[in-house]
Amino acid sequence: MESELNWILLGLPIAFGLGWLASRLDLRQWRMENRQNPRAYFRGLNFLLNEQQDQAIDAFIEAVQNDPDTSELHFALGNLFRRRGEYERAVRVHEHLLARGDISLADRQRAQHALALDYLKAGLIDRAEDALLKLEGTPFEQEARLARLANYERSRDWSQAAQIARQLDQAGQGSFATRLAHYLCEQASAQPEQALALLEQARETAPHAARPRLELARLQLQAGQALSACAILEDALEAAPSALPLLAAPLAEAAMAADRVPVVLPRLQALYRQSPGIDLLQAIVTLHQASAPGAASARDWYIQHLEQEPSLVAASRWIAGERLEHEQFHPLVQRALDHAVGPLLxxxxxxxxxxxxxxxxxxxxxxxxxxxxxxxxxxL
Ligand SMILES: [Zn+2]
Structure with missing residues (x-):
C-alpha cells in the first residue's frame, strides 16, 4: 500500500513535468511554425517585388504548407501560377479553395472569379463560360458579363452577344445600343432571308449609327428600290453626319439610279463646303459627270480641292483625266502615282x-x- 502511495506521490510530479514539457514543445513548435510562416511569406513577397516569380512561387508553396488554412496565400499562389501561364496549377489552387467549407462567401466568389480567369487565359472557353455564369449575382457580375460578351463576339455568336449587351444596357453599364446594332447587322449578313427585318431593328436600336442605314440602303439598291435606298442615305446625312465620307459613294450611286441627282448634288456640294474630303469630292465629280457627260467642269472640283488641300489623291485623279504633252508616257506616270496613292487611300x-x-x-x-x-x- 505504502509503496503504491509513494509511486503515486512520485508519479504525479513526473506526469506534470512530462505534460509541461510536452506543452512547451508544442508551444515551441507552434511558435516556430508561426515564425517560419511570415518569414516564407515575406520571402515570397520580396521575390515578387524583384520580379523573381519562380522563387516567389517556391516561397509561397512553403508558406501554404506551413499554414494551409490561409486563403490569401492560396490566392497569391493561384494568381502567380496564372501569370506564369501554369493554368493547370492555377486551376488546382482555386478549385481547392472552392472545395473548402471554411472560407467566407466573399472569398468563395473571389475564388470562382479567379477560376474563370484561369479558364479564360487557358483558352478553355466552355469551362470559362460555366465559371463566368456562376458569377451572376456576385460583385463580379458585370466583369463576367463583359468577358462572356467578348467570348460570344469571338465565336461570332451574335444572338447570345445581343442578349448580354441588352443585360449590360439595362444594368446601366453605359449604352450598348450601337454595339447591339452591329450584332443585328452581323446577323443580317449571315441570314439574308431575315436581313431586312434585322437591319430595320438595328436602325431603330441605334438611330445615330451609320451602319444599319448603309446596309439597308445597299439591300434596297440590290433589290432595285433605288428611291427608298436614296431616301435612307439622305436621312443618314443628318442622322450620322460623321459617317459622311462613307455615305457619299453609295448615295451618289443611289441618286443616279433614282434620278435624284438634281436634288442630291447641291446637297453634297453644300456639305463639301462645310467639310471638304476626298470621298465627298469623288461623289460630287461622279454626279457632275453623270448629269453632264463629257463636260470638263466636273474635274475642276479636283483643282478646287487642291487649292485647299495638297492632296496627292486629288492630284492623281485630276491627272488621270488630263491629256499630257507627252501623252505616250502618261500610263507610266499614272501607274507610279496610283502606286503612291494606294496607301493614302x-x-x-x-x-x-x-x-x-x-x-x-x-x-x-x-x-x-x-x-x-x-x-x-x-x-488624318
Ligand atoms: Zn485596331
Missing amino acids: RYRCAACGFEAKQHFWQCPGCQTWDSYPARRVEE
Missing part, C-alpha cells in the same frame, strides 16, 4: 493603327468596334 484603326483598304466596323487587328475613322489615311 487606306483606313487606319485609331486604337491599334491597323490599316486596311476597306473600312471595318470592327477592327480585325484589335477587335475594337467603331475604331476606324470614316476618313482615309491621307486626311
Whole structure:
C-alpha cells in the first residue's frame, strides 16, 4: 500500500513535468511554425517585388504548407501560377479553395472569379463560360458579363452577344445600343432571308449609327428600290453626319439610279463646303459627270480641292483625266502615282493603327468596334 502511495506521490510530479514539457514543445513548435510562416511569406513577397516569380512561387508553396488554412496565400499562389501561364496549377489552387467549407462567401466568389480567369487565359472557353455564369449575382457580375460578351463576339455568336449587351444596357453599364446594332447587322449578313427585318431593328436600336442605314440602303439598291435606298442615305446625312465620307459613294450611286441627282448634288456640294474630303469630292465629280457627260467642269472640283488641300489623291485623279504633252508616257506616270496613292487611300484603326483598304466596323487587328475613322489615311 505504502509503496503504491509513494509511486503515486512520485508519479504525479513526473506526469506534470512530462505534460509541461510536452506543452512547451508544442508551444515551441507552434511558435516556430508561426515564425517560419511570415518569414516564407515575406520571402515570397520580396521575390515578387524583384520580379523573381519562380522563387516567389517556391516561397509561397512553403508558406501554404506551413499554414494551409490561409486563403490569401492560396490566392497569391493561384494568381502567380496564372501569370506564369501554369493554368493547370492555377486551376488546382482555386478549385481547392472552392472545395473548402471554411472560407467566407466573399472569398468563395473571389475564388470562382479567379477560376474563370484561369479558364479564360487557358483558352478553355466552355469551362470559362460555366465559371463566368456562376458569377451572376456576385460583385463580379458585370466583369463576367463583359468577358462572356467578348467570348460570344469571338465565336461570332451574335444572338447570345445581343442578349448580354441588352443585360449590360439595362444594368446601366453605359449604352450598348450601337454595339447591339452591329450584332443585328452581323446577323443580317449571315441570314439574308431575315436581313431586312434585322437591319430595320438595328436602325431603330441605334438611330445615330451609320451602319444599319448603309446596309439597308445597299439591300434596297440590290433589290432595285433605288428611291427608298436614296431616301435612307439622305436621312443618314443628318442622322450620322460623321459617317459622311462613307455615305457619299453609295448615295451618289443611289441618286443616279433614282434620278435624284438634281436634288442630291447641291446637297453634297453644300456639305463639301462645310467639310471638304476626298470621298465627298469623288461623289460630287461622279454626279457632275453623270448629269453632264463629257463636260470638263466636273474635274475642276479636283483643282478646287487642291487649292485647299495638297492632296496627292486629288492630284492623281485630276491627272488621270488630263491629256499630257507627252501623252505616250502618261500610263507610266499614272501607274507610279496610283502606286503612291494606294496607301493614302487606306483606313487606319485609331486604337491599334491597323490599316486596311476597306473600312471595318470592327477592327480585325484589335477587335475594337467603331475604331476606324470614316476618313482615309491621307486626311488624318
Ligand atoms: Zn485596331
